[in-house]
Amino acid sequence: MKRRDFIKLTAAIAGATTLPPFSAALAQSNAAFKASDVQPPGYPTVAATESLGKKLAAATNGRLTIQMYPSAQLGGEKETIEQTQIGTIQMLRVSAGSLGPIVDDINVVNMPFLFKSIEHSEKMMDGPIGQDLLDRISAHPSANLVALCWMNSGARSIYNTKRPIRKVEDVKGLKIRVIGNPIFIDMMNALGGSGVAMSYEQVFSALQTGVIDGAENNPPSYVFSNHYTAANYYSLTQHLVIPEVLVFSKRAWANLSNDDQALIKKFAREAQMEERELWKAYEREAMEKAKAGGSEIIAITDKAPFQKAVRPVWDKYGPKYQDMIKRIQDIA
DSSP: OOOOHEEEHHHHHHHOOOOOOOGGGGGOOOEEEEEOOSTTTOHHHHHHHHHHHHHHHHHHHSEEEEEEEEEETTTTTTHHHHHHHHHHEEEEEEEHHHHHTTTTGGGGGTTTOOOOSSHHHHHHHHHHHHHHHHHHHHOOOOTEEEEEEEEEEOOEEEOOOOOOOOOOOOTTOOOOESOHHHHHHHHHTTTEEEEEEEEEGGGGHHHHHTTTEEEOOOOHHHHHHHHTOOOOOOEEEEEEEEOEEEEHHHHHHHHOOHHHHHHHHHHHHHHHHHHHHHHHHHHHHHHHHHHHHHOOOEEOOOOEEEEEEEEHHHHHHGGGGGHHHHHHHHHO
8 A cells, every 4th residue: 555545545534623722611511632642644543543533523513622733743752641641631642661650550561572463462452451451541540541442553673773683692782762661671681782761753863863773663663754764674573562552631531521431432442443454554555665765674583582582571570460461361
């Protein structure tokens, strides 16, 4: 699928409108919710959230509306989480990796090589374990967030400017950007690299200037944030499958009627499934564009040495999540 065709597809289900700012005082009658995402327009999580907004506006005759702010217009994930917690932003798509330091229970899905496949992660998201974890975010006493649904973000792999990574020894000495979560820093250090916590919107310039040697992310993030133009080597380590989470400000949520809350939850569940289909097409397009742009895509058939290298991470963090890990690993 060509990028222009993909954008037409997303436009068919998701279109942004210009809306006035949110006012809690109007929440029971009219409300315009700000929604934030660090990803660009047309990205599956952005498109699915915009689709949710269109459905919400139609179902309420324009009483409840959503204005999407993509491309980190309102800040990086850390900053927008904080704004959502205080109610300045009402809806936010954020990585579970960034939520882990706030809601520790969620860190279970941030363990390296936890999921056997993307399909395995989808079964977790769609089933009772997925709902259990969303409920833990909503119930957390200091998170001040309501978790609405999961979204796909594929498998994360390592890309860099220096050399192909074919074996775990090739990671040695590389400065690799990771999400600011201690699990990820320890993971990259265990692989032999140097984990560098950095906001997503800073990665491209850091790659260009040599502040970092590489990063780790899914193919669409690698390509459509132009990281592939600076880092030519993309090695399919697939060391993490980290879901995304769509959350709502608990402060704003409290001003909604039960019926409005139920409506938003219904459309969020539909957005979870819409985003998944958009994701599959977007990921295929990203890989095609990376290859056409001259990136060297390195397949890694034997991931066992990488899994062995991160055992210290499992030894350090795994015991506290052992019950949930077992539940996830037992998913048929």
